[in-house]
Amino acid sequence: MADRGSGDGTRALRTRCCIAGGGPAGMVLGYLLARAGVDVVVLEKHTDFLRDFRGDTIHPSTLEVFRELGLFEQLRPLLQNEVRTLDVVVNGHRVTPVDFATLGGPCAFLGLMPQWDLLDFIARQAGAFPGFHLVMGAEATGLLWDRGAVSGVRARTAEGGLEVRADLTVAADGRSSTLRHQAGMPVRESGVPIDVLWFRLPKPAVEPPPTLAYLDAGEMVLTIDRGSYYQSGMLIPKGGFTRVRAEGMPRLRERVVGAAPFLGEVVGELREWDQVKLLTVQVNRATRWHRPGMLLIGDAAHAMSPAFGVGINLAVQDAVAAANLLTRALRHGPVPEATLAAVQRRRERPTVAMQSLQVLLHRQVVRPGGPAAGVPRSFPRPVRLLGRAAQPIVQRLAARLVGRGFRPEHVAGAVPVRRTGAHDRT
Structure with a gap:
């Protein structure tokens, strides 16, 4: 990475790849590129990762990526919880539609971990590679252009302006991506009829078994176990x-x-509206993920619904696919746009499949006053027996769909590498 100043006080950097956005997509891609010997700059607009994310689930396919990188045993002690089944209570009936144990292997569970801890972990590991440069407090505000191609990013920092010239610019700056908008990449929306209210609740004195959601009285309440409290949510109409x-x-x-x-004994802790955060649910995707010199990944390419908690998983899969396809070209200079298009071709189909499933779920089932409201509190014995017989099949299919997705990615040539220095410590 070359670092120089300019006459107007703007700091200027030169790198192979500039990634705007230090979320899971951007950080994992930055790690993978630096691991492969590519010089990379990651710009994160906040000064730290300590923010209240709602996506705290690490799916089996993502855990498998860390295992392929030789990081699984270091990551695992940082998890708050390891969830092997997902329970849902529907009008008093407890059902277990997902059993991750059926996937087999050491990563056959859902890890719960605050996203800020995950990002800090990746940053520490990536920092051991000389080609990884993380610039915190640097908000990407615009694109640099050269003869019709994107040639880098313009950013704002507390110290002044920053320009990063790069052979490839990757926009991983979220669902409201500034860089996507500036590049003129249109987004196709898939309407969903819900939003989600998020709030924290303490655990009651007597805890029920771990349960993802409760559906009753036409309502749906989420109870994600964060160790000492529940990250709770309630679905409301859009x-x-x-x-x-x-x-x-x-x-x-x-x-x-x-x-x-x-939750009756603890819901009184919910007193003020500033304790309640609104998540405006979006399901959308850019119709084009690339321009000459530029690629979209993660939420910048496709916003996911909270259904199945797959947002982080899809972002990481994008990063792995991008690293696999782009690394060779990035070692030598600009990446042909045909190679950038190959990333979209590989990741768009599984993204569309998952989004279609999410939209179907929200329109038909998981919505306020949806069909679950009509589920009786008792079933005839033949129905109960049929449900028990079908449960293992449903659990296995759902585990595969939720835990691994439609196209799980694997790190090309994943041989653990030796890292040195203080960054090894977790």
């Missing part, structure tokens, strides 16, 4: 937050307890 607030906090607490009665 655009319905104003109405929820107008109904008042007591009514919101009443709705939460209507779906998950065991």
